[in-house]
Amino acid sequence: MKVISFINHKGGIGKTSSALNVGYSLKSRGYRTLLIDMDSQSNLTLALGLDKNIKNHVGKFIEGELLFEEVVKTANNLDILPASKLVAKTEKDLGNQPDFAFELKERLDQVKDNYDFCIIDCPPSLGVFVYMVMVTSSYIFIPMQPEFFAFEGLENIVEAFNKVKKHYNPGLKIGGVFFTKYNPKIRNTMYTELVDTIKEQYNELVLKTSIRENVKIGHAQIFKTNLFELDSNSNGAKDYDNLTTEILERIK
Incomplete structure (x- = not known):
């Protein structure tokens, strides 16, 4: 089982939307897929129609x-270990x-033969759970908006990644x-320069696929479903399907 966080x-x-829609895309391709919600806000749990007070x-x-x-639940044909505010x-x-x-890691090792992929949605922090997830993961993927503070945050994530890789999980890779929330029509100088700087500094780590701004992503959350079931022809569904393809290519 490959663990992708x-x-x-x-x-x-867009962490939750990415976990949900990549998870669904993998499932639709025939992969045995497990989702894990590690965030006490329980957004992934809620997105699958489960009770956040579970x-x-x-x-x-x-x-x-x-x-x-x-603990495991099946919702919308996906297996999930749900979160609660109590986590x-x-x-x-x-x-x-x-x-x-x-x-x-020790708990998941008990079920690693039951799934091809485990997709983990992390809390918005670099706390205990995120370090635990990095120790468990095969690959981490980093969604980010093209804005200045996101660039600074990326450096912090890479620093945490390097520590975990050195001391706990030598096989860990940044996929x-x-x-996310990308708008290719924006041509202002700051936006363009930031995107170019990130691509230049992180080079091969930057994926070709971006998730464009799309109202259907928000609608899917409201209706507690995924983009593919809501509107498979939407830009969001197409982008996440392309993202899943690129992820699979990266982790071969």
């Missing part, structure tokens, strides 16, 4: 209180344990960086 410590940049949440699985079978307490409790970094 979407990481950025800034909120509202009692059997991913935190209890990580801490060993519940078995995988007791914030799990993150706090685990942070006080010296060997917290390997808890998620790529991709732009």
Whole structure:
């Protein structure tokens, strides 16, 4: 099982939409796919129509209180370990344990033969859960908006990645960086220069696919579905399908 995580410590940049739609695209291609919601805001859980106050949440699985079978849910034909606002307490409790970094990996190793891919939606931070996810992951992908503060944040993520790779997970790779809420029609100097700077500095890490601004992405969240079921002809669905293809090419 390959573990792919979407990481950025800034909120509202498309981590959840990316996890959901890439997960669905993989599933539709015949891959056995598991989603994990690690964010106490529970956006991925909500996007699949599940209750954010669910009692059997991913935190209890990580801490060993519940078995995988007791936590996993199937919604919209996707398996998910759901989140709850209570996972914030799990993150706090685990942070006080010296060997917290390997808890998620050890739990998932028990079901690694059941799935081809595990897609993880991370909280908007560089805290305990995100480090734990990096230790668990095969690849991380970084969605970002083309704006100045996102560029600074990217440097912090790469620094955290380097620490985890050096000390905990030598096989960890950055699969790529991709732009979300991208508008190719914008031609102002700051926007263009920022995109060009990121492409120049991170070169081969920047994916060809960008996720264009599209109202259907918001509509899919409202109707608790994915873009492919909402409107498979939308720009959002096409972009995420192309992104999935490029991800598969990157991790061969």
